[in-house]
Amino acid sequence: AQSVTQPDIHITVSEGASLELRCNYSYGATPYLFWYVQYPGQHLQLLLKYFSGDPLVKGIKGFEAEFIKSKFSFNLRKPSVQWSDTAEYFCAVNEDDYKLSFGAGTTVTVRA
């Protein structure tokens, strides 16, 4: 199975600051890449996805992610976070079937 690494377990940022969450995967070819978010008490939901084309993809709530093939990375960014961005963020990879492999998640706490 695919290996997905999210090296940061917990990140605390101030409101208005920028945020970058790291994600690395182990698959050789270009996989399908996703970022999911889980707000407190809610279900996991899709933030954005990449499968081809422009390596910079934009998602909901002002998030974007950049696919860098040479680095096997798919980092998530937001220029200016809000308190409502406090959540757990999961990177996920799909090789060539319908099964997603997830990272361990990064918990983001936004302080006022």
Add this chain to the structure above:
Amino acid sequence: EADIYQTPRYLVIGTGKKITLECSQTMGHDKMYWYQQDPGMELHLIHYSYGVNSTEKGDLSSESTVSRIRTEHFPLTLESARPSHTSQYLCASSESGVYNSPLHFGNGTRLTVT
């Protein structure tokens, strides 16, 4: 609001009991999945189904079993619960025929076995 429903949301049960975690979706998706989620750990795929009467084991070995008699329903059963089964169980579904189709998740069932 999720279009995939899991019940119960929380369950505390004693060792040795048989339990069934319910999962239903209203989107007509052929593909359904069960993931196990522990704090600070990856979501692990334990079962999946590509349609009615199709079930497969996932990447993480699990003592649970699943069935898919109807498209919308994908229950997970533990015949004899043990404390090691304590975890959160997430059900998900996705569209057919599209590799990059996102998963739709339910709210999960948090199971505690005492």
